Amino acid sequence: MSLARDMMTVAAVSAGAFFFLAGTVGLLRFPDTLTRLHALTKADNLGLGLVVLGLLPQAAGLRDGLKLVGIWLLGLLAGATVSQLIARAARHGQLNR
Amino acid sequence: MSIATVFEIVLAAVVLGLGVWTIVVPETFSATVGFVAYGLLVALVWVRLDAVDVALTEAAIGGGLGGVLLLGAAARLRDADLMAEKTPGTLRASAAALSVLMAAALAGAVLVLPDPAPTLAPAAVAKAGATSLSNPVTNVLMAFRAMDTMLEKIVLLLAVVGVWSLASDFAWGGRPGPRHEADPRGVLVFLARLLPPIGIVVGIHVLWAGADQPGGAFQGGAILASMWLLAIMTGLADTPSVSLRWIRLILVAGPGLFLVVGLVGLLFDDAFLSYPPALAKPLILGIEVTMTLTIAATLGLLLAGAPERSAQP
């Protein structure tokens, strides 16, 4: 049972780490603000979600699990808001390039 | 070399790299962004050092609110950079040499510190019974070294006085900082309506947890302050004018209560800033709750800046 849990954790966290890596590469390599945002938000939300998913089986109890999910939701909220703001600023031409 | 050590070396290298970038990057705005990232990673270092209380403080105040402060200043001062002349190369080289020398001396001194290291951890644990709080850091802050904590509250208060003293004469008594406006149907306003209830709960939780687990007045206060700032930045709330009696009461409530409890201890108990064992926990929690409010208001007002507008809109 615990082996299965550990394997799930390893798999999910590794996948999450991969998405983070991909997102970061995209952030550094993509040409303009909007594509960069695209790389960042998609990869980060998915990456964070997978990491949280992977950590859930390791949580000591229901409360810790709920806290983890809460962190993910808050991360999503913050990421979504900030990318909206940056995208709007980019569209209004407040940012060049 | 274990995986943990490799992770630590990588973490230290990234922290250092961000530090170097923060110092050498030409644009000030980039430097502030670098500093915020640096602050978040340093919080991780603190976790590795097993100092979670400090990690929370560093993330909330050092990286978080400090970062907001620096970013705001960098945005407002954008053209001031152009006036500065560059320091000549020879000076920079000698400064670099001196800094390297200093780093070597420091590193050497740290590495030859005595083994086993002297520590007060056992003493702090042994005396924890006197306060019935099981977070040793809270015990040190609120009981053993309460004097430092109280003085530091006064430092915060003086910072507020200092910032307010920079108001122009006509704006004295008015509201700090510029008035912020945001699109009422925009996403930021949405966030500012959605987040504060959650943030306030989290802040109170962090304060409450501080008695026994990592957390406490500073960390909780910083979270509350950021919620307030979010509301201010979206125009949902405005900064209070500095002449209001209630805002002044909140700003001094923390140190004031500390002083009163201290003096009561001097008159009726053992000593200044001592707590009778039976009342220690409620007293400390009471001070902490008040301090959280004070810290939240102080941090928020420090970020808002000097009074700039008259109280009437």
Place this chain on the structure above:
Amino acid sequence: MLPPAPALEAITTPSGFLLVPSIAVPLTGVVLAFVLGDRYVRLVAYAIIPLGLAIAVTILVALRQSAGPLVYLLGAWPPPLGVALRADGVSAVMLAATAVVICAVAVYAHADFKDTATRAPFAFWILLLAIWAALDTIFVGGDLFTLYVALELLTFAAVPLVSLEGHPDTLRAAIRYLLFALLGSVLYLLGTALLYGGYGTLDIALLSHRIQAEPASFLAAALMTAGLLAKTALFPLHLWLPPAHAGAPAAASAILSGLVVKGSFFIIVRLWFKVMPALPGLPATQLLAALGASAIIFGSVLALRQQRLKLLVAYSTVAQLGYLFLMFPLAFEASGKLEDGNALSGGLLQAVSHATAKAAMFMAAGSIYARLGHDRLTDLHGLVRTMPLSVLAFALAGIALVGVQPSGASLAKELLLRAAAERGQWWWAVVLEAGGMLTAAYVVLVLAHALVPTDGRIASTGPALHVRNIAALVLALCSLSLGLLPWDSYLAVSHGSVSGFFAVETLTKTLSSVLGGVVLAILIAPWPHPDAYLTRWKMVASILGLFQRSCHRSVGCLERANHVLCQWPAASMFLLILALLFGALMVGAHTFRPG
């Protein structure tokens, strides 16, 4: 094994509780003044200040009756876990001096910072009380980290005072002051981290038993000393002082110059004499005194070259701060330790007499500025007829600084000279005498300008306020009579050997330093000056001119050097160099110790 701490230090002494209100009362004032706000701040300050003065006096009395120092354990937690407050004779003297100066400044500032709903009085009175609380904490604090917080409290209270007027120049001065002070306190904090790492305590009494000659403690001592020197503005780290002290309102300048710089100075004394008396070694003390000597020369000469009275007084502070550091090599005993004695008493007396005299000088300068609307030296001719009391206060404060009997400075000088003779370090005696002459020079320069008769009356723009002049006069008289007080119950002063007043010898000494000062003033000062009065003796004038030109050339070099030292990168690099130098000298003294 670590030797156990003496039992006396670890318990609260009977009258130890007196130390709490010395901090808590001004703090209460800060809190109350902040809440009650604009209309009542001054009222709160005037309620608190007599109370604070009474506490300082009570501590003086209590210490006299107590067998040893007063000790108070905060929260009844004994160190190393808890924090102790301790007051010995030195602390009591500093507490009392602070209380007296604050009282005088409060009287002086009565008219400047009235109860109106404006920001300046609000900030001034709160910050005044905060400075008092911070200084008292520094004087009685028994823990190095508590001292750090108190130092920061002091900085946070002092910086807004500098920028109270809100002009760009004063804002720039305040930023520079703040940043340099922060650099200094971070270095101090770095030192405390190393000390805690080495010995597991920051309590001064415990540390003094545990500290050993080790790399960490050498580096800590060097960093802390350098950091504190930056906050004390000892040459060559004085870049921030003249603009900050000259730009602040007069009442604030009096506090900043008289008291605030003494806070960090006091911590250096604590560090070297109490925490680690055996650590520095003779070379480091000589370096410290050499910096002091350079401060006297640079500060005095630059003071003579200033066009504005307030700047002149500020540069005089740079010079007088140098004086405070001459005691260190003179207190170095054959045992290889710094010990209490004539030298330490002399240094602290110097600090006290400078606190009172310099505050009085700034007050007088401030009255002059307020009345005339400017403080250009060359436009002060005939001032004595317009403002006789202000000129008198300035003159008395100047006389006290020069060290005319029975001023505190003269007693201090006497003690230091005696220590120099005992140690066979005659060169510091020479510096002491030369310093008196240089001080006399700029005092004479100001007085000469004020006394020169003019045809026209000086145009006065402001009102004449006698209260101000009386506050300045009282403080100057205070400084002038410090030598008469019974110091022996607080400081190690052996009274019998102090030479009698108005003996022929002392009179000639005083006269010679004043005459020397006159000559220096004529040679160095840039005034369009008494040449005019010398036309009858053309020969004398031409010879004088010759000397003057060569003097001006060397003074020009000095000014250029000072200009370089007052650049930010140079000064901050000097800070690091000094730290490394102090470390190297301390290590060297222990490595090559004879035997």
Place this chain on the structure above:
Amino acid sequence: MSTVTVFGLCAAAVASLGLYGLITDPRPLRKIIAFNLLGSGVFLLFGVVGRRGAAAGIGNDPVPQALVITGIVVAFSATALAIALLLRLFQTTAFLEPSIRAAPGDDPDRAAS
């Protein structure tokens, strides 16, 4: 290499980086950032010292931790005061010299790229 060694070296390096920036950068805001870096290095050193003193079931001596928390708050207040001074100076001088203008292209996004 132990945790203490790694982060001890890191702390020393960060502190001296801050020192370098504080000495050489002529721009006040950059000086403030460098001061924060320097302070952070000093706090880390405290953390390393506390980590060495792990005992009695606590992973880090609580006394240095408490000192650092106090220190962080003091450093934040210092930053706030310094920035307020700087903004005020900028306001007053910009009022006096309206000729100072932003140069084209001096922009956060470009800076971040």
